Amino acid sequence: MTTSFAVDPSRGRFVEHPQMSEVVLKTENLSKSYSVKHKTIPALKDLSLEIKRGELVAIMGHSGSGKTTLLSILGCLDKPTSGSVYLDGVNLAALHGSQLTKIRRNKIGFVFQSFNLLPYLNARENVELAMESTGMSKSERSARATELLALVGLSGREEHRPQQLSAGEQQRVAIARALANKPSVILADELTGNLDGKTKYEITKLLVKLNLDGTTIVLVTHDQKVAGESERVIRLASGRIKSEGKGNLAKRKEKHGSVKGAPTPEEIKADGFYDADEASS
Numbered sequence: 001m002t003t004s005f006a007v008d009p010s011r012g013r014f015v016e017h018p019q020m021s022e023v024v025l026k027t028e029n030l031s032k033s034y035s036v037k038h039k040t041i042p043a044l045k046d047l048s049l050e051i052k053r054g055e056l057v058a059i060m061g062h063s064g065s066g067k068t069t070l071l072s073i074l075g076c077l078d079k080p081t082s083g084s085v086y087l088d089g090v091n092l093a094a095l096h097g098s099q100l101t102k103i104r105r106n107k108i109g110f111v112f113q114s115f116n117l118l119p120y121l122n123a124r125e126n127v128e129l130a131m132e133s134t135g136m137s138k139s140e141r142s143a144r145a146t147e148l149l150a151l152v153g154l155s156g157r158e159e160h161r162p163q164q165l166s167a168g169e170q171q172r173v174a175i176a177r178a179l180a181n182k183p184s185v186i187l188a189d190e191l192t193g194n195l196d197g198k199t200k201y202e203i204t205k206l207l208v209k210l211n212l213d214g215t216t217i218v219l220v221t222h223d224q225k226v227a228g229e230s231e232r233v234i235r236l237a238s239g240r241i242k243s244e245g246k247g248n249l250a251k252r253k254e255k256h257g258s259v260k261g262a263p264t265p266e267e268i269k270a271d272g273f274y275d276a277d278e279a280s281s
């Protein structure tokens with residue numbers, strides 16, 4: 001069983017939180033087939049899984065195994081052919097148009113490999129945009145965007161447009177944007193796919209930090225090292241769950257329940273994530 005942790009402000013350390021062990025996302029016998037020119041392509045087959053609040057789950061699998069399809073359905077971007085998806089206990093099949101849009105906007109934060117930032121807006125405006133239909137005033141949105149950019153390590157870069165930021169910095173803006181509406185879960189598809197070794201490590205460290213601060217994250221990745229830093233690794237093969245295993249974060253949460261924040265570079269190095277040669281390249 002997976003244990004979830006939360007920060008206990010009075011004690012400043014991680015403690016098991018009874019409410020945090022509830023399920024955020026659940027699929028039951030999920031199947032998805034695509035139809036192309038009278039041919040049916042099965043992408044997900046009878047897939048059942050649960051993501052608990054406070055987990056950092058990595059989804060791995062060969063190209064075409066169904067990872068993006070699963071993430072799209074979990075994030076209400078697509079509908080299953082059969083089976084059910086529950087988000088915070090709500091059956092998504094029962095929702096329509098504007099209700100789904102609302103859920104996508106308020107309960108899910110997406111991060112993609114290609115960042116998807118608007119080129120003519122600066123970092124702060126890109127984050128602010130996510131909060132546009134929330135009823136917050138312009139100054140509240142701006143203040144929250146500045147706070148979120150600081151959280152992801154981008155203080156001082158608020159006025160930079162995407163082309164004035166490095167790839168890793170652009171991904172940080174995308175992560176800040178995904179966090180904007182305090183979503184129930186962050187869904188990330190290959191968010192380190194376009195990054196070099198050192199930047200990949202920095203972004204993974206940021207995800208671990210955000211998770212230790214309470215953010216539930218489901219992360220699709222081809223990168224064994226990135227997945228290895230998560231709490232639970234689910235491997236897909238031909239649209240089914242092939243295996244599940246624990247990542248370093250699970251071991252770290254079990255071992256260092258009292259450690260707040262991201263693991264140190266030394267810890268990550270010791271876990272074999274960080275390759276010094278890669279960092280210097």
Ligand SMILES: Nc1ncnc2c1ncn2[C@@H]1O[C@H](COP(=O)(O)OP(=O)(O)OP(=O)(O)O)[C@@H](O)[C@H]1O
Pocket residue numbers: 034035036041042043061062063064065066067068069070
């Ligand atoms: N819109 C679509 N129309 C038809 N077939 C699709 C569509 N999207 C995905 N597929 C098929 O569904 C299967 C699963 O695709 P999916 O994109 O989920 O794989 P993936 O695991 O994310 O792969 P990758 O690692 O390459 O991103 C593949 O066989 C793919 O060809």
Ligand SMILES: [Mg+2]
Pocket residue numbers: 067068069
């Ligand atoms: Mg994919």
